[in-house]
Amino acid sequence: MLKYIGKRMVHLIFIMIAVSFLTFLLMYLSPGDAAAKKLNAQGVAVSEEVLEKTRESMGLNRPFLVQYGDWALHALRGDLGVSYKDGFPVTDKLVRGLRCTAILALTSLALALLTALPLSILSALHPDSLLDNLTRFFSFVGNSMPNFLISVLLMYFLCVRTHLLPLVANESIKGLIMPCLALSIPICGRFIRQFRAEMLEQLGKPYVSGARLRGVRQRYVLQSVLHNASISMLTIIGLSIGTLLGGSVVIETIFRWPGLGKLAMDAISNRDYPVIQGFVLITSTVYVLINLLIDIAYSWIDPRLRETGGGA
């Protein structure tokens, strides 16, 4: 077990080095000169002399790998540079944003799971019943709706037509309702679909028929079915974290939620490259770490995986 975790940690380190390198490369290859971008973002008139001085002070005249090494070493110490726009440390901005995004994303994930789990279990237990058909319809529609579209439709029906909710999200429960719904409906749709398929697959296995023939009560059958289905359910949840992080950019921009996504979109429109860089790095780190935890959880759920040391 410990050996497996150790192996995964080594793998993680390599992945993170590659991720940070790609993130840095992305900014390095971005069109235009970083010094000119910084001065433009600050609204300073650009002359050749000022430009040369800024380039020198930003260390842009050094070779590429030296620049990357310097940036990566600073990043390791939690220093992602300062924003071109206002000179504030990028890390501070990101930490503040991460808090808001975490609230939004975790609430949405909880909402999606609380809806999807009971619905998918019930509809797998009663295939082709009315509930099953309704659930599948909801999941299909949810899966086909882009989150920005759900947001705009929610705004139209809940704010413009009925004045039930405020248009701009604030940190009250009421302000969270629309962004959470918009973020969780597509994910919920996907969860139901995949959870239901997994439940059906497990329910069709011989151990279930065997247990039923022996007269084991439904509750206990369901317990083992859920236990066995939980591995692929965890995989699906892990993948959805990426959708949540990407979706939060759209949702936060629409509802003006002060999270990472809004920070990133503001940075994109201001050409504030250190902030974009920090955003990409922090979201992928979170994503990779969560999926590592899920991989470790596999072997906790399924003791067979401890022997071989592999994930599902």
Place this chain on the structure above:
Amino acid sequence: MKTRGHKPASLRRRLFVFLALAGILVIISLLAPLLCPNDPNATSAADMNRPPCAEFPFGTDRYGRCVCSRVLMGSRTSIYSAVALVAMTFAAGTALGLMAGWYGGAVDSLVMRLADILLAFPQMVLAIAVAGILGGGMFNAMLAMGITGWTLYARLARAQALTLKEEAYVHAARLSGCSSWTVMTKTLLPNMLGPMLVTAATQIGVMMIGIAGLSFLGIGVTEPQAEWGSMINTSRAYLQLAPWAVLAPAAATILTVMIFNYLGDCLRDYLDVEVAR
């Protein structure tokens, strides 16, 4: 084992119905310039935010442009870009995955490690960053989605190639003196195409949503070119005044994505293959 509760005949009927619906959508987008009731880009101060009427079936937007014509023209952007993106990522991913599975060794490590690294980024996060930095445009938006898109097909093709490689007919082809190229294209590729194509079909809707999302954020297809995501974005500020300018492209998006998603599902059920996610 799989209780889908459908007879093959009804499966085939469903498949044909949705193939026909998707075909109609493609034909509409092909004929869009002929079907438009008005010039999609003509602005008119006198016709700003007009509700739906005989002249403008879906009303007009804040520049007085015909929403119906713009939705029709937007279908080209949305459908073509999604289909083209899926076709390109499919081709690139399949080729790379096939080579990785067949040759193994260094080629395999190189391709799969690259895929691993790209999969460490959440797809939309990387797409937003890339499109945001490159600064909009349909090509950049497609590039941004495609950077991670090919990994799905590469992993699938590699897994298939690894299984098929041990089949007797592949050994036979190899022993009869076929080159690697012939084995890959003539024996491996045709046998893995079914599940791969179904996966590609289910991805059309996903890519459509992705490109529309980027356009909605203002870093995909940009004005004045008509695209549903950007139409919804620019019109949502006028949601109270002219809801039709948002609702028409919204309905078009939902309908199109649903038809393509359902078509993918029908294909999957009909061919009875597992789909990668």
